[in-house]
Amino acid sequence: MEYSQLVHLYENLDSTSKRLEKTYFLAEALKQADKESLPMLVLLVQGRVFPGWDESKIGIASQLMVKAISAASGTSPSAVEAEWKNSGDLGIAAERLLNKKRQRALLSSELTVAKVFDNIRSLAGIEGKGSVERKLQLIAELLSSASALEARYITKTVLEQLRVGVSSGTLRDALVWAFFPKIIGILHRCPHCSSLVPNTKSCVACRAAMAGKFSEAKEPKAIEVNSLNEADYNRISSRDILMPGDEALARGIYNHFLDSVQQAYDMSNDFAVVAEKLAASGPAGLKDTRLSVGAPIKVMLGPKVDTVGEAFKVTGRPAAVEFKYDGFRMQIHKDKGMFRVFTRRLENVTAQFPEVEGYVNKHVRGTSFILDSEAVGYDPKTLRYKPFQEISQRIKRKYDIKKLAEELPVELNVFDIMYYNRKNMISEPFKKRRELLEGIITPEKRQLVLAQQEVTSDEGEAEAFFKKSLAHGNEGIMFKNLNAPYKPGARVGYMVKYKSAMETLDLVIVGAEWGEGKRARWLSSFTLACRSGRGFLEIGRVGTGIKEKEEQGVSFEQLTKMLKPLVTSEKGRYVTVNPQVVVEVKFEEIQASPTYSSGFALRFPRLLQLRDDRSASDTTELSYIKKLYLSQRHRAGKKSDS
Template sequence: MKYQELVNVYSALEETTKRLEKTEIIVDFIKDLDEETLEQVGLLILGTIFPAWSDEEIGIGTKLVTKAVADATGTTVDKVEDAVREEGDIGSACVKLFSNKSQTTFFSKPLTISFVFDSLRKLSKISGPRSTNRKIDIILELLSVASATEAKYLTRTILEELRIGVGEGIVRDAIAQAFNIDKSIVERAVMLTNDLGLVSRVAKTEGSDGLEKLNLTPGTPVKPMLAQLAPPLPEILEEMGIALCETKYDGIRLQIHRNGDEITIFTRRLENITHALPEIVELMDEHLPHDDYIVEGEVIATRDGKPLSFQNILHRVRRKHNIDEAIENVPLKVYLFDLLYYKKPMIDKPLINRRQKLEEIVDDTVDEINLSNMVYGTSENINEVESLFELSINQNHEGIMIKDAKEPYIPGLRGKKMLKYKAEPETLDMVVLGGVHGIGKRENFVGSYLVGLRDENDEFKTVAYVGTGLDDATLEYLTGKMEEYKLTEKGRDITVEPKIILEIAFSEIVESPEYETGYSLRFPVVKNIRKDKGLKDVDTVERLISMYNTQ
């Protein structure tokens, strides 16, 4: 199938903001695709060529794409950069440049979806001497025969910035509708495999029965079950009957897989960080059985036996070089709290059973590997739960988690079966959409940041400006990033690509017509720069409204 046909779909999707219209456009396109093309489109429609959990990536930066566009259009890098500034992004710049390009390739075959897909995957495997030139050659091979609109979406896909307002939820709904399958079945399959290409193909070829057979596979991460803010303790324990209450650690959530002899570690974003944590791999190998498993836990950084701040562990797991030095300087501890797979999938079993099996298989006789500090809570022993909370706070942890002991594991969903009970105010993970340059002491910085949340169409809506909680070093870092991601600048105001994610604390949610959500935050404070999270982790407008209704 010609790539231009997919490009036409991209264009139609970019022209509408309505979720149902986007879904219908995708349904009409995918329902008659052959198996191979369908699996490729299941990924390409999200602007990617690998499943979310894969550690493979195209790995091409803006400068390389800019050089390839200049070569393909017979112009200079400076002129390409000028066009990007004028048009707002590399894709829109390509429409202008390719409409007037001076180089023409005669007798060329039109691009196909398969050729584009395979070519982009080749980019991820190129390394070593002359790798830059070899990568440009592949990109040029595509761009030299591309139409203006094909070049627009090719360059955006290479840079993983497709910008058509389509998220996983829309594609998931389209698959269900196209192949007449219940949405809940498709949703579960996506949560367990995190591969829309695979789910698309199985939906077409095997229907509901095939999707229901998809299950956990060690080595392929599952979306984590998510928590929401807890109401008062008596109310929780009365409703749950029996709750598993455990310390909430201020670290990075891990999903650790063993598949045969291979141990792989993923973050909650499904990012593979195995290379950064060799000592954790060694701990798992020594203190857990050599059977296939998937365990969940939290890793924290420590010094003199006390937990360090979240930023310490973040810097530690993002380390790519001098790992041995980092191991010595930033010791880690793991606290395991759930077992999703042991020889076979366990997510449908009650939490109390999963915890009991976890306790059976973990050897926690060394200080570096632990089970989470836990008590079973009921309305009759609320004092024990309160004592665990106080102990957790006194040990410099965040609070406690409260989980319904009777419930299965529900991948990817946030609900009342898993709650967080914290001493500090609730926070939201928000994306920076713009900002305002400061005055006075902050005249050299972007001093205030416009933040937003995801709506149902996976687009970002503004909520508030925040400028509190930032020291000069952080302001300098953020200002640099704002310049890197800048889209427009007018006077003191700047708009940026949605790349920077901040954890924002606040005292209250209030109604406000000033912002696109219709709500705003009182006394917002930046708690953290969440380099460990991606755009899919940005909190939703739906959650904001839910919190407003229950505050």
Template sequence: MRYSELANVYEKLEFTPSKLEKTDIISEFLKETSEDVLERLSMLLTGQVFPEWDELELGVGPSLLYDTISFVTGVKPAEIKNLLAKEGDIGNVTEKILKRKVQHILFKKELTVEQVYTSFGRIARAYGSGSQNKKVKYLAELLSNASPKEAKYIVRTVLGELRIGVAEGLVRDAIAKAFNIDVKIVGRAFMLANHIGIVAKAAKTGKAALEKIKIKVFIPIRPMLAQLAPDIQHVLKELGEAAMEIKYDGARVQIHKKGDEIKIYSRRLENVTEALPDIVKMARKAIKADEVIIDGETVAIDTATGKPRAFQEIMKRFRRKHDIAGMLERIPFETYIFDVMFINGKETIDMNFRERR
């Protein structure tokens, strides 16, 4: 598929305010998309290249992007920044610069969705010595062959700011509509696979393929979030019999274990294992199952009083990249486990609360 086709759909979506109309646009586009490109295309529609839990990331910041645009167009980074200050969006700035520089490449190659996605992968996998130069090289190759409109959406994707008003939930609804499958079935598959591209590809095959998607250790399950209610009486009236637990002012942690390997994911499904060695140690000691996924809440503790500390203190630990051992001493955690979603090959999410307990 030509990348220009995706860019045209991006443009339609950007200037379509209605969510229902956006769903229709995406649904029709997915119907026309061949199975071999559907997985990648569905990811790109959400503005993502990799799912949140994947440790790969493009690793291109604004400064490196401006240098690349400058390299391709000859416009100095300082001028790019001035244009950005006026325009407010690097995608629009890139499009305008390239329109002025129509003749900047004599022999362009037409970009395909597959080529763009593959190039993003090469950018993400550029590590170590000389990695910045490699990232510039791969991105410059894309921009050199892109039309102004294509370049607009490529640079937005690189910075994670697609700005077309499309989130994963909207693509989920469009998948259900495109392939005439109950949105609840699509939603469940998405909760388990946690990869909108895999879900889209399975949905094109049919309902049975979606129902075959199962929980896998080290692929975090999308969390169920609480709904607000005016009071307890309202909850009991709505649900009938109910169980209650203490709500801690902590951070959600989803702990995955397989053999000796343990990974921890945040509420936003990011891998936070490196920042939380104390929870890894606790899990390794306390969990006897060989394979398990458990849900819990971790709370920062004031060592002087034994009382919970503010939520902001927890985030200091989660975001820490350096001096993790020092931060662990200053802000110790206590972790409370409240659910088991998978254990030794058995999914438990469809069991009722008492059975899981």
């Protein structure tokens, strides 16, 4: 596959904000890709060359990219920096400078997706003497063979800044459109160009007006389907067109197909693997997808609720009620001689927690398994539990690991199991998974224990358990549906969390402003954003709660060091940064505000701590902020009535 074809896809994806159009463009590209290029294409449209669970980083700084653009374009590094400052985007700067170059190198050839992918992926493994020169050579080789437009996207991919609006949901839908039978009612035949396209006002393929209705759809070669069982893709071809009896059935069949792709992704945590299976064996091939010990999966998440009654309404009665610990998630993988520990962000922290392997070997029976747990820090002298912020430094530590493990030890609280002795457990009900844990774990306090749990239908008992959890220094309690499967990466109502009254938000930093006076060398005012669909919306700025000395807590210098490599543009004193650094923020009130893109602003925000265990995709959703805003207005109304 030529790289120019992928760039054409990037341009199409970047030209629209409409999800249906993005899905169509992506599905068409997936269908046309050869089998070798397909998994690369799936990763590259996500701006990656490694799957999400792989902690490998390309690791190219902007200044090295400036040198590569300089070498490829024949301009000086200072000229590249001037163009970068003018455009605010190094990718656009590369495009403009390469566009001024009269012709490509005489010996250059058309770039392929495989060549671009292999060169960029190789960058992550280059180390040692002469590594900078070798990296520069690999990047410059690509840019010298690239068109100006290709250079823009190569630059963004190398810097890990490529964003064309492809969410996991869009990619999942596109795989269904590309490799499953086409469903009339989900797709419609354009009367002008005859393409099967989503039912939008104008055809995505030819832009002619469309006004088709399901009742008017005619597809002579379609297979009539009157029940979900008839849509069994073991009996139909991915090339078939299905004509369901009505729109509701069309949606039901489509959701069935989506679930098949989602389940395969939940197992592999890699859409490239899913795409390869679909291309090789069609939809039926997804049944062979298995959990792989050593490859982390996204953890199941629980939305917040405001009352015990609301918790029972979501999970049903009786429910398992467990302590919600003030620690950080640990996903533990063991298989014969292999042992790995991953965080909620799927970072490999095995080396940072050397004691964990000993705890697991001592207290958990089994040859191969994947466990879900919470690591809680404690004081080795008093044995009292410590809050998350005091032990979070262990996650990133690269030196003095043994010493820090002695000073800040952790206790593992195990609460779920996804795989055991060659058997996938995620489809088993939670009650059965808990029973398995109770049978294979020999608990020992301050090493490895089962999460404290009560099974109850009574709200009074749940409230008493909540108070007990708080008395132990925990955040609150979790409610879990006893019959629910383990659903990786989802907040699906199988479990919810009920916390103490003080509300905090996990927000991502998207911008900052250089300080003045004695803070002139630091970033000092930080723009915060919440999550909304595939993007982020600003909700305010924070400058309080941040210290001037690192030993006092999260400092201006620490945040500046973290954010400087993430800067994507600079205008005056204000910088825009890639949304990667997540912080926990408390506030006095949420206010409606036209100032910020979310429509809300935080009154008196204060930074509490860094959330190293959170990624940008874990930040608080706008829908939850709206819920908090409405609930505080409701409380205010009650006060004014009394």
